[in-house]
Amino acid sequence: MLKVTKAVFPVAGLGTRFLPATKASPKEMLPIVDKPLIQYAVEEAIEAGITELIFVTGRSKRAIEDHFDTSYEIEAELEARGKEKLLDLVRNIKPSHVDCFYVRQPTARGLGHAVLCAEKLVADHPFAVILADDLLYCERPVMKQMIDVFNHYHSSIVGVEAIAREDTRSYGVVEGREWEEDIFKLSGIVEKPAPDDAPSNLGVVGRYVLMPSIFAHLRKLEPGTLGELQLTDALHSLLTEEQVLAYRYYGTRYDCGSKLGYLKATVEFALRHPEIGDSFDAYLRDYVAHLTV
Template structure:
């Protein structure tokens, strides 16, 4: 069984929830304090032992490619000014043993179509799919946890978490039987079901490990919700051929695809940031005290 060394990052979406900020720039480049969302996802992949990053891009995504490229001008300027700490930060964005590849998704035809665009680069290898909108924290990192599950069972693995019943219309929801603690053997998966017909309270988050046979099913399925190729539909089809597992990961997720989730992540990470944590925390406390006094 081949190791998981490739990760696909579908980043061709328009980011309409964050307009006008995303009109001409990638939503994946929105910063959480001083680091863009996509970098958090790539760092999670690197921590899991993944060395090949495949970005499925679209219009206005050039900034992502530039971010992971070498910047001679910035590095020369920082070196000349003796700003070695900042220089180290810039150079660490893409470690030398990591390779980045880019492929265009010509039309926004859904997550399944985005994954299919990466087929030639993935080849006959198992691979991760990571959505930067979901900022996940875990110890060990969530993708590392999932690769350990994959290495043990040699099956495709979907990251899931417990969701509120009323939120089922925002998730792919899995059906299945718990095999052992946190491991569910899938019998089905439904895209955005109504709460009264959702098969469980486990929703899929933006982390997948898929075996290459998924590409056969992505080519076979017909457009689903929103006239798009849904990855969920291909996984449901895959179940007829092979075992698929869901893994209730250990960690915490920030839904940075929504304004509220993005703001929560920004506050949480700012309160840990060595440069601003103390002063920002004091400011937040004063704001809270002021609001309580007015209430």
Template sequence: MLPVVDKPLIQYAVEEAVAAGVTELIFVTGRGKRAIEDHFDKSYEIERELQARGKAALLETVQGIKPAHVECIFVRQPEPLGLGHAVLCAQKIIGDEPFAVLLADDLIDADTPVLAQMLERFDHYHCSLVAVEDIERKHSRSYGVVTGRPWDEHVFRMSRIVEKPEPDDAPSTLGVVGRYVLMPGIFDHLRALRPAPREEWQLSDAIQSMLAAEQVLAYRYTGCRFDCGSKLGYLQATVDYALRHPELRDAFGAWLRERAAPVANLAAVDADDAGTAATASIAQTAVVE
């Protein structure tokens, strides 16, 4: 499990869900992901040891990984066939109830958790919602992209969603991020997809089908997202969260300023003499280090 500072990414997602009032968590896992189950299991030995040593703060942290009122259920996805297939794997547990989907790779820092923002809109509109953000058109190949007409503040009534379109074909610059609140009718549309063997079941395709039967809204959330599925996004999240960590921020901030100073100085030199090959060579070396 990939950590950001002192928590695995999936822990941040769970904390967001719990803060939004969720009490039942369904983890769709695959081969080699037993560590997720172990992480959210009760650690009797560790808790006894911490209690015996008087480590009250650490004991509270361990016990807070999964609050007592929250139930965790684990479902195995036999093959990595995409997000739509993963959602379908949880159908028997979800039943005929609305549900939320959170992708842990999308780490979103927000004063009000994004899922809580979405559930507030769901309580008002009683329909499916997908979270979106403004993206650069050149990045459309990495997103589901939606279009629709303004419906309320930060809310759009969707008319179309396209999975990873070419920039010239993208219907807008509203890209879907890893937060959804879905009505149970989505399962009918997922089962109707019938992709070719070993091809992914796209949740976006099922949502597009759903648009013909019921209203789906896009919600432009308030917050700062880090795409931890990419190297750059993961590094940005690590730095940002470390600079706000009460035990790390001062020492890490000092180290970061010291580390960044040579790069900043070289960038200034390069700006003064952009045509000098030697300067360019030095700058490249400094960045690599």
């Protein structure tokens, strides 16, 4: 039986739509309330049954490795001070049954190339791809939803959401027919089409479950004008040989690669936070009341 136990996290890119990565603060380490973006992505994967985390890193991303490493000194200090709650939080950054692996992408050559860098670690297993910039919220984790679909169809799956027509230039847009509710059999994917040329209103988001056959198609790709290999192009090639599905997930997406999306996520996750949610809600209500006076 095919089982998805590996997830690839491409974190080598600079993310210049928000802030350039620096040695001190790679974008994936930007906090949403009390956890960095990459932690939310990893927790989503673990809740979906993933036990092997493969990080495709680049220059200036050492902070991510340090974040998931064991912090003996911090743990000893917290234990000595009797801070059990904080100690549990630190120890659960990466549960003991989960393993982390790291591979370096020498230069940022697109998402497709980043995924290709993980080929030897993935081998011949189906695997997930999770982009931490796309922070997804749902009580039933989106990656768990997608793996459940994969377990039924054993096909590569891309996560999609309904988008406004005027936003199509920012997405890969899928073409196909609805097979059953929220599941579409693909006939094509168009990268960032003009609104009038978009084949649908379903845009690809940063969640994928892929068969290992995708690697052969990634290796055959010709680099684009910027020297990049696009995962979208490899998927378009893959679906000429085997079934590829799109799944319209249940949940809310925050585009944390943009300033506005990052701020929205910060506010809404703060409102849901068990410790500060009520106080933050009261503050916002008071703030808005003063604005309307």
